[in-house]
Amino acid sequence: xxAKATLKQIAKxxxxxxxTVSKALSDSQEISQATKDKIKEFAALxxxxxxxxxxxxxxxxxxxIGVIIPNILNSFFAKVFSGIEEVAxxxxxxxxxxxxxxxLEREKQLMEMLNNGAVDGFILSMAEETQTTKxxxxxxxxxxSGTPIVMFDRITDLVKSDKVIVDDLDSAxxxxxxxxxxxxxxxxxxxxxxNLSVGKLRFEGYRKALDLNQVALENSLILxxxxxxxxxxxxxxxxxxxDVDGIFAVDEYSATKAMKLAxxxxxxxxxxxxxxxxxxxTWSRRLTPSLSTVSQHAPEIGExxxxxxxxxxxxxxxxxxxxxxxxxxxxxxxxxxTRKL
Amino acid sequence: xxAKATLKQIAKxxxxxxxTVSKALSDSQEISQATKDKIKEFAALxxxxxxxxxxxxxxxxxxxIGVIIPNILNSFFAKVFSGIEEVAxxxxxxxxxxxxxxxLEREKQLMEMLNNGAVDGFILSMAEETQTTKxxxxxxxxxxSGTPIVMFDRITDLVKSDKVIVDDLDSAxxxxxxxxxxxxxxxxxxxxxxNLSVGKLRFEGYRKALDLNQVALENSLILxxxxxxxxxxxxxxxxxxxDVDGIFAVDEYSATKAMKLAxxxxxxxxxxxxxxxxxxxTWSRRLTPSLSTVSQHAPEIGExxxxxxxxxxxxxxxxxxxxxxxxxxxxxxxxxxTRKL
DNA sequence: GTGAAAGCGCTAACAC
DNA sequence: GTGTTAGCGCTTTCAC
Numbered sequence: 001x002x003a004k005a006t007l008k009q010i011a012k013x014x015x016x017x018x019x020t021v022s023k024a025l026s027d028s029q030e031i032s033q034a035t036k037d038k039i040k041e042f043a044a045l046x047x048x049x050x051x052x053x054x055x056x057x058x059x060x061x062x063x064x065i066g067v068i069i070p071n072i073l074n075s076f077f078a079k080v081f082s083g084i085e086e087v088a089x090x091x092x093x094x095x096x097x098x099x100x101x102x103x104l105e106r107e108k109q110l111m112e113m114l115n116n117g118a119v120d121g122f123i124l125s126m127a128e129e130t131q132t133t134k135x136x137x138x139x140x141x142x143x144x145s146g147t148p149i150v151m152f153d154r155i156t157d158l159v160k161s162d163k164v165i166v167d168d169l170d171s172a173x174x175x176x177x178x179x180x181x182x183x184x185x186x187x188x189x190x191x192x193x194x195n196l197s198v199g200k201l202r203f204e205g206y207r208k209a210l211d212l213n214q215v216a217l218e219n220s221l222i223l224x225x226x227x228x229x230x231x232x233x234x235x236x237x238x239x240x241x242x243d244v245d246g247i248f249a250v251d252e253y254s255a256t257k258a259m260k261l262a263x264x265x266x267x268x269x270x271x272x273x274x275x276x277x278x279x280x281x282t283w284s285r286r287l288t289p290s291l292s293t294v295s296q297h298a299p300e301i302g303e304x305x306x307x308x309x310x311x312x313x314x315x316x317x318x319x320x321x322x323x324x325x326x327x328x329x330x331x332x333x334x335x336x337x338t339r340k341l
Numbered sequence: 342x343x344a345k346a347t348l349k350q351i352a353k354x355x356x357x358x359x360x361t362v363s364k365a366l367s368d369s370q371e372i373s374q375a376t377k378d379k380i381k382e383f384a385a386l387x388x389x390x391x392x393x394x395x396x397x398x399x400x401x402x403x404x405x406i407g408v409i410i411p412n413i414l415n416s417f418f419a420k421v422f423s424g425i426e427e428v429a430x431x432x433x434x435x436x437x438x439x440x441x442x443x444x445l446e447r448e449k450q451l452m453e454m455l456n457n458g459a460v461d462g463f464i465l466s467m468a469e470e471t472q473t474t475k476x477x478x479x480x481x482x483x484x485x486s487g488t489p490i491v492m493f494d495r496i497t498d499l500v501k502s503d504k505v506i507v508d509d510l511d512s513a514x515x516x517x518x519x520x521x522x523x524x525x526x527x528x529x530x531x532x533x534x535x536n537l538s539v540g541k542l543r544f545e546g547y548r549k550a551l552d553l554n555q556v557a558l559e560n561s562l563i564l565x566x567x568x569x570x571x572x573x574x575x576x577x578x579x580x581x582x583x584d585v586d587g588i589f590a591v592d593e594y595s596a597t598k599a600m601k602l603a604x605x606x607x608x609x610x611x612x613x614x615x616x617x618x619x620x621x622x623t624w625s626r627r628l629t630p631s632l633s634t635v636s637q638h639a640p641e642i643g644e645x646x647x648x649x650x651x652x653x654x655x656x657x658x659x660x661x662x663x664x665x666x667x668x669x670x671x672x673x674x675x676x677x678x679t680r681k682l
Numbered sequence: 683g684t685g686a687a688a689g690c691g692c693t694a695a696c697a698c
Numbered sequence: 699g700t701g702t703t704a705g706c707g708c709t710t711t712c713a714c
Binding site for chain 4 (some may be wrong): 683685697
């Protein structure tokens with residue numbers, strides 16, 4: 001456990017001053033080439049690395065982004081994260097990751113803990129509890145303290161910040177529209193996320209598509225619930241009624257559950273039943289039949305979020321620019337759970 | 342953008358010295374109760390939070406763990422990560438996450454970048470390239486610099502550090518043994534990770550089980566390759582030969598590909614073909630038929646890793662203790678892709 | 683009971 | 699071309 005090299009040590013060993021070493025290593029014009037060479041060589045030998053914390057303290061910034069994710073086991077968030085990571089790394093930022101586990105309290109606590117110089121800004125998607133209880137004060141107080149936030153996916157108008165979302169309403173509309181176009185007459189909507197902004201928007205898109213095609217909304221076809229057995233039972237009942245020929249599932253659980261139960265109940269997919277869901281692409285392809293999905297471009301959401309945040313962090317104090325909301329276009333990925341046109 | 346409160350400011354506004362404020366806020370005996378009350382109240386009002394970077398600089402530690410993950414999109418790593426996060430958070434550590442993308446260069450660069458005071462220690466699983474090229478020098482030099490490392494899953498004997506692994510050999514042995522027990526005569530081994538330590542161990546387990554049951558290893562039943570179409574073709578050929586009644590897939594890609602191709606080729610699973618794979622539990626359950634897997638207890642791997650690292654960080658300098666390797670037991674999760682006994 | 687001062691490692695304005 | 703110094707925010711020893 002040899003101590004890490006510092007400017008001070010190097011200066012002493014070389015018989016020069018600390019500032020000379022500092023300047024030499026940053027290739028300052030003030031220092032003679034000979035001295036620079038000598039110092040650089042010695043520093044390399046000692047494997048000198050400037051101490052980040054000292055630099056951060058000096059410059060009053062951490063070059064670190066705090067990323068708050070509701071649940072890393074959800075592959076959507078993992079993908080967004082990978083997009084954030086890539087951009088951040090490329091632009092010289094580190095990432096501190098925290099997981100809110102969908103809890104408001106935890107989210108609050110984590111953000112407050114990190115908002116003490118540890119991070120320069122946050123990228124986050126709200127915890128479910130935060131969104132359902134509409135408790136957004138901590139965001140605003142953090143923003144007021146001078147730490148910018150970028151929200152993605154689960155957002156609210158009540159926080160003034162940059163935002164990155166997908167066109168949930170439109171994509172749901174398109175998906176439903178597609179089901180209608182391939183001949184579905186009885187299209188069910190399945191959702192376990194109707195408490196989230198994105199869930200509501202997807203429902204809206206479904207409703208809009210039916211409206212436009214003058215199809216009446218049928219309560220028996222709308223299944224909203226939680227990820228539990230009760231919900232599964234309701235899907236089963238619906239399927240057994242045979243009174244359904246299309247399913248639009250706005251979340252991964254619903255989509256995969258519907259698919260599995262349909263197969264178990266002897267449905268021919270896509271001949272008798274067409275399914276479109278919001279789900280992870282990789283695994284959707286692995287299912288048999290593969291599941292048609294709405295691609296959400298998760299990595300791109302992450303990239304945009306990181307770009308927005310870093311651009312804001314690098315902006316001059318004076319040139320405050322307006323908050324942007326970036327909408328990422330989604331696409332319908334037709335696979336084998338839907339009939340071809 | 343109001344500036345964040347500092348000790349200095351508070352001291353000035355209250356007409357006392359910086360050290361008085363510092364002591365008061367840490368509830369020092371030296372300060373009178375009246376002063377403490379006054380200062381604490383004022384600090385709370387100003388929403389004072391001690392600056393982390395200053396503290397870190399002072400104490401020469403960051404209270405931060407660097408986690409290097411080869412690929413966050415792999416749900417195994419995402420789960421391990423969630424285990425690390427939980428323990429770290431509970432014990433007051435932050436996590437800086439970096440993704441090596443299976444690249445040696447990137448891994449090296451990331452670790453060197455973070456080994457400058459940004460983190461107190463590392464938890465990592467080697468990049469694929471690191472493991473195949475056997476380039477471990479950067480680990481050793483980082484350890485020598487005084488930053489401890491905990492390796493998990495993909496490890497090597499050539500690095501002296503704490504390690505956390507699952508009993509890959511035994512679990513592969515058990516899985517193969519199980520296939521034999523339920524009557525499989527022609528058990529294929531599928532692997533796209535034979536370049537990784539874990540891949541090799543799982544192969545060993547397979548071999549050992551066959552040995553013990555006096556079944557000869559058949560080359561035609563051993564498919565080792567990469568995640569590409571060529572590999573898929575070879576699986577297809579094997580399946581079409583009908584000369585196989587059991588599949589042991591040591592990675593997720595192989596397992597799901599085998600399942601899908603088998604279904605497409607009209608196999609009745611598990612009547613004609615039994616499949617066991619290493620794969621994500623959640624999604625394995627969503628497949629039809631659900632996939633029998635080896636549960637790897639990923640979150641536990643993360644928890645143990647974090648515990649090992651933090652214990653070492655908190656240990657007194659003098660009481661150096663030996664490096665441990667913790668082996669987590671796995672279990673076979675029988676689902677619908679294998680016959681019941 | 684309170685304050686002054688040093689120091690963590692670094693940078694930069696200002697001497698010399 | 700090199701060195702001195704102050705200061706980032708905090709803690710802690712030592713004076714008073």
